[in-house]
Amino acid sequence: MLNYLWGAMILISIVTAAFTGKMGSITNAAVSSAKEAVTVCITMLGIISMWSGIMEIAERSGLIKTLSEKMRPFLNNLFPDIPPDHKAMDYIAANVIANILGLGWASTPAGLKAMEHMQTLNKKKDTASRSMCMFMVFNMSSLQLISINLIAYRTQYNSINPSEIIGPGIFTTVVSTVVGIVTVKLIETLKK
Amino acid sequence: MKIMIVLSELMMPMIFVYIIAYGYSKKTDVYDTFVIGAQTGAKIVFKIMPTLIGLMVAVGMLRESGALDIFTKLLSPLTNIIGIPKEAVPLTFMRLVSSSASTGILLDIFKNHGPDSYIGRFVSVMMSCTETVFYTMSIYFMSVGIKKTRYTLFGALLSNFAGIIASLWICNLLWT
Numbered sequence: 001m002l003n004y005l006w007g008a009m010i011l012i013s014i015v016t017a018a019f020t021g022k023m024g025s026i027t028n029a030a031v032s033s034a035k036e037a038v039t040v041c042i043t044m045l046g047i048i049s050m051w052s053g054i055m056e057i058a059e060r061s062g063l064i065k066t067l068s069e070k071m072r073p074f075l076n077n078l079f080p081d082i083p084p085d086h087k088a089m090d091y092i093a094a095n096v097i098a099n100i101l102g103l104g105w106a107s108t109p110a111g112l113k114a115m116e117h118m119q120t121l122n123k124k125k126d127t128a129s130r131s132m133c134m135f136m137v138f139n140m141s142s143l144q145l146i147s148i149n150l151i152a153y154r155t156q157y158n159s160i161n162p163s164e165i166i167g168p169g170i171f172t173t174v175v176s177t178v179v180g181i182v183t184v185k186l187i188e189t190l191k192k
Numbered sequence: 193m194k195i196m197i198v199l200s201e202l203m204m205p206m207i208f209v210y211i212i213a214y215g216y217s218k219k220t221d222v223y224d225t226f227v228i229g230a231q232t233g234a235k236i237v238f239k240i241m242p243t244l245i246g247l248m249v250a251v252g253m254l255r256e257s258g259a260l261d262i263f264t265k266l267l268s269p270l271t272n273i274i275g276i277p278k279e280a281v282p283l284t285f286m287r288l289v290s291s292s293a294s295t296g297i298l299l300d301i302f303k304n305h306g307p308d309s310y311i312g313r314f315v316s317v318m319m320s321c322t323e324t325v326f327y328t329m330s331i332y333f334m335s336v337g338i339k340k341t342r343y344t345l346f347g348a349l350l351s352n353f354a355g356i357i358a359s360l361w362i363c364n365l366l367w368t
Contacts (some may be wrong), residue, residue, distance in 0.1 A: 033249045049231075108224050153295075165320065176354050
């Protein structure tokens, strides 16, 4: 997707610049943006490293495992079609907990594994099962406690209080998650 | 609404205390483990850097050429209905498609309006409750060969939309 999007963005810029007479300044914009991206990454280097350091402690001390065990009753309710001791449940729990803790890079591999195991339970192999729909909607409602990247970006652009968005962020992500779950459950009931 | 502020201030310290205390209780070498994890974090940032450079360049050029403004103006009748700040509209759309491209636009907004402006705060909150729906769906469903995704897209878009509306509401409540 980005192969088209990225090229289109640059081509559109150049064509527009030809009409707006900004040809000279888009060169500067390109160069300074490239430089700026590196500055952003330096700020991120500090904050993301700190976060994943803390999360490594959570991982190695067994906390993440314990937390995902605690989520099981809730998840079993959410996915009635999957037997509670099925492998898919392990990966769903791992994916959900990684998302909640803001470990995006750890959540995708677990999520893909969850899909693979849900597919073994799926009767129509080219159609998403009920569990898959629920899993995907739940996953994309992006339930998380702290969006650490956003704090890094806000720090980079000199926010006085980069973390002030954590509270509102939790509130809105709970709203989107609840709406997602309720929507899927409603559709499932209506289809019966 | 004080709870929001308290939550923002306490969330990170609470997570730190909880994790480190848990680590001690399980006799983990917390600092050594932290260092190992921080290395992983550093590697991740280096992995992101090239994509971020590519997309920040593209967004920077779009902004400078005036194309981003034209796009924003074209969409403004639509946004007046919902009440989203018009500068945030390109971001709202891009958010559904690509994580790195939306990051590029987000940073452009921070640069032009500041992260502490109303729009800066709105996009921050909005980014934390929305997801790259189209991208995620294609990756996950493609990996197992599913072609009919049924109501997944509808559910995901509705949940993201609810997040956007909730962001508007909470930002108006807290910061206007």
